[in-house]
Amino acid sequence: MSKLVKSLEEAIKLCGLKDGMTISFHHHLRNGDFVLNMVLKEIAALGLKNMTINASAIFDIHEPLIDLTKQKVVTGIETDYMGRTVGEAISGGILEKPVIFRTHGGRPGAIDTGRTPIDVAFVAASQADDMGNCTGKFGKSACGSLGYAMSEAAHAKKVVVITDELVPYPLNGFSIPEVNVDCVVQVDAIGNPAGIVSGTTKITRDPVGLKMADLAVQAIIASGLLKDGFSFQTGAGGASLAAAVFLKDIMVQKQIKGSFVMGGITGYLVDMLEAGCFRNIMDVQCFDLKAVDSLAHDPRHLEVSATHYASPFTKSSIVDSLDVVILGATQVDTNFNVNVHTNSQGIIMGGSGGHSDAAAGAKMSMIIAPLSRARMSLVVDRVQTISTPGKTIDVVLTQRGIAVNPRREDLCEKFKTAGLPIVTIEELKARAEAINGIAQPLKTGTKTVAEVEYRTGEIIDTIKNIL
Amino acid sequence: MVIKQKAMAGTMESSDCLVYVEPAADLQVEVSSVVMVQFGAAIKKATLDTLAELGIKQGFIKIQDRGALDCVVKARVETAVRRSEKEVQNA
Amino acid sequence: MRRTMLFLPGNTPNIIINADVLGADSVILDLEDAVSPDQKDAARILVRNALKYMNFGSCEIIVRINPLSSGMWKEDLDEIIPLRPSVIMPTKVSASYDVEHIAAYITEVEKRAAIPEGSTQIMPLIETARGVENAFHIAEADKRVCAVFIGCEDLTADLRCVRTKTGTEVFYARSRVVCAARAAGIEAYDTPFTDINDKEGLRKDAEFAKGLGYTGKACISPRQVDIVNEVFSPSDADIEYARLVFKVIAEAKAQGRGAVSLKGKMIDKPIVDRAAFVLEMAKALGKGGADHE
Incomplete structure (x- = not known):
């Protein structure tokens, strides 16, 4: 047979x-x-x-999808992430049924x-x-x-x-x-x-990214979570990866033996495993050849399912055992809600991926992002799209100060004791506006082009068409 | 100052802008920006202010903005205008 | 307080916007080597506008101008001086007349711009063998000279020797320059450490420079700033000792005694001066007041 x-x-x-x-x-x-x-x-x-x-996830290479939706071959899309190319078409309203975004x-x-x-x-x-x-x-x-x-x-x-x-x-x-x-x-x-997979993933050379990565490591140390058994997740974005590299130096120097590292896996995380910083890598996705090679040959590098990684409908998932996660953001609002779905023009160019899951599970969820990018302030009154609810975000770290969610007074005290530059989220917003000026508000259409489901299935926001 | 010849200044890097100028019978400013909705008007104003300071009354000015602050827009516009003068003098 | 001076390229808006958050006491906005020849005009205008419109908080802005040989230095000064940067850094300064030349032109621009004459300071970059041998004359050339800064990359090229991490080849030059600066009563700043990934090497190099008498050190990467700041900051023990010095002086005064000793050592003027300097630094670092005044 x-x-x-x-x-x-x-x-x-x-x-x-x-x-x-x-x-x-x-x-x-x-x-x-x-x-x-x-x-x-x-x-x-x-x-x-x-x-x-x-x-x-839908990437730019899936551009033919645009024509197929016009021909009604495809009339529904459900995904966790959507790249800019298809995202722009969806934002333009080509699909009758809203896209369903999940985590x-x-x-x-x-x-x-x-x-x-x-x-x-x-x-x-x-x-x-x-x-x-x-x-x-x-x-x-x-x-x-x-x-x-x-x-x-x-x-x-x-x-x-x-x-x-x-x-x-x-x-x-x-x-x-x-x-x-x-x-x-x-x-x-x-x-x-x-x-x-790229041959190698490179850490950022941007001085602000490196500065934030340094600060992030100081914040992790100040949190008291960096000790034997430490578990960690980080994205592959510039500053997040740099933070992993700096964290490795500290863990090696202080001989801290962590338990596991999770997330999209890069060579830098493999280096941490090999340096003895963690006992295991839990891997749902490889980002570079070094990670692929490690998964194929190192028995400490474990392949896990998305259910095991992050599903809230299992008896437990790996994110429930996370100490610290470092995440990115396009926007954060004064209620700590995070947008990773839409850009400054309201166009879909991303998605939650594991953002909400890791934020919900980790003992400390930390956003690292520059306070402004291309004149757009990170911190606003209301994010364009709620991807991850603010109640699961503990820290927003920028090059011009760190804001701690008022729910986490314990963390705030620890950071203050460590001499970290603590400011309120409102102050961060004010600092960004002082540099960039006040942005005119973005107007969107009235048609819902996508619905954002939280990890539990509850719809937490909708994305409207662009004008 | 007078815009005497085609000239450019700036880059397409993030937080910068690329400014192109050329002679024209009247004053035209064309702005495109990654933050058009939020700051398009501010960019145009910064450009017009700078042109007025330099005494420019005629010319076609095109700004391709990548999120530059007003003072960066002003610097790039001034550089482009000055280059447009200089290049003729050098010729 | 100027423990660190961080070099940043003058034609990169994205970096200049964040100049003040990188942890350096001073940043050097560079119009020279970090700007390509065809963008000198753009960088000059951009740096001028940055000085005019941006708020750098407590971070000091130094502008490095193009060398005297370039013909561009006057244009640099024409644009920059009216915006009142704290310090102008001329490069490849080899003799006192280089400084005199620049100082005279700065005076001219200051007059034209109606800003207080003499308010712009100069920090010459000494990076030639002639500059090293003339260091004292350069340091004394003009009252605007607030410090000298040694640059060992170009210097080793001029000396026709290989630049090494241990820096044996520039030991004499570093010693000579710091001695010249102290003799002239001004500050001295040390050359950057060029391997940005070697943190231990950086620390050793900075400690060595501090040991020679340097006030601070230039950095070529923000990642170097924290270590250099740490090396050139007074330690808690230094601060404690300085406080004690002023305490025993006050006690002696109260008791009408003239000579004062601490831990069996006479407290003379150099010790008092050093203690005062340490407490000034401590105050600037937020580690308690310099209440000896």
């Missing part, structure tokens, strides 16, 4: 895909992904309509609980055998962890594995087992390696 089918067309037919069904994709191939476009092209050729795409924990939560059933899941794997055991760890298009694909692989009615490297059964070191897989398709390439 073999589950190998000759073509994508055959796989789609075999799965019984019909008009109006929901199909899922995962984004480990990031901006190098060929699979989403490839599948939708086939679906359009078969004349199918009204499909709903449930993708863990990296909320999405698998909704799939696991059956709230958002998936008819056919398409799993892109850089290696697979003909029975469907598959992984992203090896092969010419290796992308590392397949964490975001695991929930739909387990729960979708049908699962198609698409690979560009077929190996003899059984695949050693599979990430997703054959038990869930209906058929396997071999293609020439699942992605462009250059867009999947």
Whole structure:
């Protein structure tokens, strides 16, 4: 027996895909992904309509999606993150039904609980055998962890594995087992390696970013959380990565043995593992080749599912055990709400990803962002879009001062004792305005182009069309 | 001062702007900005103020703004105008 | 207080906006090496506008101008002086007449701009063998000269030797320049440490310069600022000792005694001067008042 089918067309037919069904994709191939476009092209050729795409993220490479929505091949999009290219079209109002934004924990939560059933899941794997055991760890298009694909692989009615490297059964070191897989398709390439993972991720050279990273490490020390057993998550953004690098120096110097580091994994976090700063890496997504290589070969580097990472509908998830998370922000408001969905012009150019999940779970959630970017103030009266509610944000750190959520008087006291530059969030707003001037308000349209679901499924904000 | 020739100043880096000037029969200022809604009017005013200070009454001035503060816009406009004079003198 | 002087490029708005938050006591907005030849005019106008419109708080702004040989230094001064930067830093100063030349032109611009004559200070950058040998004359060349600053990168090129981390090759020059400055009664600032990733090397180099008598050190990266600030700040023990000096002086005065000793050591003028300096620094750092006055 073999589950190998000759073509994508055959796989789609075999799965019984019909008009109006929901199909899922995962984004480990990031901006190098060929699979989403490839599948939708086939679906359009078969004349199918009204499909709903449930993708863990949409990148600029998925631009063909714009035309497919115009042709009504795709009429629904559910995702955790949307890049600027598709985001701008959505913000322009091309889709009748609002896009549903979830978080990296909320999405698998909704799939696991059956709230958002998936008819056919398409799993892109850089290696697979003909029975469907598959992984992203090896092969010419290796992308590392397949964490975001695991929930739909387990729960979708049908699962198609698409690979560009077929190996003899059984695949050693599979990430997703054959038990869930209906058929396997071999293609020439699942992605462009250059867009999947960068060779190296570089920390920022921007002096302000470095200054903030230094301050962030001081804040982590002042919080009292940096001790043996410490757990940490950071993004791959400039200042966040720099903070990880500086944190490593301190942990090595003070011989602090942390428990785990989490998040999108970069070579810098692998360095921390190898330097003995942490016992384990918990990995839902690799960002560079060093991380991929580490996942493939270091038994301390663990591949975890998105459910395990962040779902609020499990008995526990990893974010519940986090001490500190460092997060970015486009805007923060005086109630500490954070926007990572829309830019200064109201255009969709991001999404929560794991932002809300980590913020909810961590003992200290810290936003690091420059007080202004290109004349736009970070701190405003009301964020354009609430991505993460302020009640889960503890600290907003900028180069011109650190604001602590009044809910966290304990942290505020600790920071003051450590001599950190504490200011109120209102003062941060005033400082930004003194530099930039007062911005004229942005006017948006009245059509809802997207709804933002909190990790629990509750809609916490809506995004309107741009004018 | 008079805008005598095409000239440019500034960059497209964040927090900067690129200013292009060329001779024209009347005074035209064209602004595009990543923060057009929020600061488009402020940028235009900073440009017109600077042109007035320099005594410029004619010329086409195009600003491509990447979030520059007013004092940066003013510096770039002044630099472009001065270059437009100088280049003729040097020719 | 000028423990650190951080170099920042003069034509980069994004960096100038944040000049005051990088932790340095002073920043040097650079019109010289950090600006390409075809952007000198743009940088000059940008720095002028920054001085005019931006608020740098307590951070001192120094402007490094183009060298005398360039022909651009007068234009730099024409634009910058009217906006009253604290200090002008001329480069490759090799003899007292370089300073006299610049000082005379600054006076001219000050008159034209109707700002108090002599209010602009000069910190010559000494980075040639001639400059080192003429250091004392440079330091005494004009009352505007508030300090001298040694730059060892260009200097080692001029000396035809290799610049090393340990700096043995510039030991003489550093000693000579700081001695010249102290002889002239002004401050001396040390060359930057160029490996921005070597924190321990930076600390050692700064400690060495402090040991020679330097007041502070230039930085080429914001990441160097904290360490250099720390090295050139008085320690808690220094502050404690300085307080004690003034305490025993006050006690002696109250008892009508002339000679004062502390821990078996005579308190003479150099000790008092040093203690006063330490307490001034402590006050500036927010570590208690300099109440000896």
